[in-house]
Amino acid sequence: MARLNGKVAVITGGARGMGATHARRFVEEGASVVITDVIKDEGSALAAELGEHARFLAHDVTDAAGWDEVVAAAEDTFGPVDVLVNNAGIQKTGPLLDLSEADYRKVIDVNQVSVFLGMRAVIPSMRRAGGGSIVNISSLAGLIGSPMTVAYAASKFAVRGMTKAAAAEFGPEGIRVNSVHPGFIRTPMVVDLPDDHPVIQSAPLGRIADPSEVTALVLYLASDESSFSTGSEFVVDGGYSAV
Numbered sequence: 474m475a476r477l478n479g480k481v482a483v484i485t486g487g488a489r490g491m492g493a494t495h496a497r498r499f500v501e502e503g504a505s506v507v508i509t510d511v512i513k514d515e516g517s518a519l520a521a522e523l524g525e526h527a528r529f530l531a532h533d534v535t536d537a538a539g540w541d542e543v544v545a546a547a548e549d550t551f552g553p554v555d556v557l558v559n560n561a562g563i564q565k566t567g568p569l570l571d572l573s574e575a576d577y578r579k580v581i582d583v584n585q586v587s588v589f590l591g592m593r594a595v596i597p598s599m600r601r602a603g604g605g606s607i608v609n610i611s612s613l614a615g616l617i618g619s620p621m622t623v624a625y626a627a628s629k630f631a632v633r634g635m636t637k638a639a640a641a642e643f644g645p646e647g648i649r650v651n652s653v654h655p656g657f658i659r660t661p662m663v664v665d666l667p668d669d670h671p672v673i674q675s676a677p678l679g680r681i682a683d684p685s686e687v688t689a690l691v692l693y694l695a696s697d698e699s700s701f702s703t704g705s706e707f708v709v710d711g712g713y714s715a716v
């Protein structure tokens with residue numbers, strides 16, 4: 474039996490990278506998926522490839538009014554939303570002293586405020602569905618600090634805390650909220666990082682992961698298999714944060 478049979482999912486930032494891998498696997502596992510992104514061509518092409526159980530909507534996750542349109546379109550096309558994967562994100566690395574206020578705020582807006590907007594828009598639909606699962610994509614950078622990542626770390630630590638607060642608030646209604654903390658994953662976001670970089674080699678598994686290795690975890694959290702997990706951090710980092 475497919476692991477997401479009949480579920481309706483919204484995946485943000487789903488046009489490429491890990492979000493696209495999640496979308497492909499979710500449809501294979503029986504879900505209907507609304508993919509959102511600011512990259513229209515790739516998002517539309519992916520939805521066309523996935524067929525009648527996928528729909529692409531151009532949406533910037535920082536646009537609050539747009540979130541209501543995403544939920545309305547998901548309900549009209551497929552029904553109430555069971556799963557939300559807050560995946561869209563950006564990274565701006567560099568010395569703290571060189572980081573502009575505008576860039577700092579942009580990272581917070583896209584990576585953190587969007588998670589609030591997404592949960593606020595989707596939870597009423599999950600109530601109509603009778604419950605749901607929210608998977609907030611944080612990062613290794615939401616667990617430990619590293620140089621040159623102050624804005625990204627701030628946003629991803631916040632996602633971890635927001636996840637726990639929302640889990641506490643909505644658990645009694647059968648809405649579970651968990652965070653996922655990937656290490657280094659081979660996507661367009663880390664395209665310049667070579668496999669033999671000392672940072673990669675320092676982790677116990679000593680390699681960059683394929684997006685499908687994160688998808689396996691996201692799929693578990695989206696499905697009813699994770700029915701007793703909420704408010705938790707799920708780490709998929711090749712052991713990087715363990716040593």
Ligand SMILES: NC(=O)c1ccc[n+]([C@@H]2O[C@H](COP(=O)([O-])OP(=O)(O)OC[C@H]3O[C@@H](n4cnc5c(N)ncnc54)[C@H](O)[C@@H]3O)[C@@H](O)[C@H]2O)c1
Pocket residue numbers: 485486487488489490491492509510511512532533534535559560561562563583610611612613654655656657658659660661662663
């Ligand atoms: N790749 C990694 O090593 C890694 C590690 C830890 C966490 N993450 C997180 O995983 C998530 C997915 O990243 P990825 O590695 O697949 O990167 P990616 O850049 O390939 O994908 C991110 C997607 O988000 C979309 N996006 C960016 N800004 C947006 C906005 N304002 N509105 C809507 N969509 C927007 C992009 O267009 C893109 O399709 C991100 O939250 C990222 O921070 C990535």
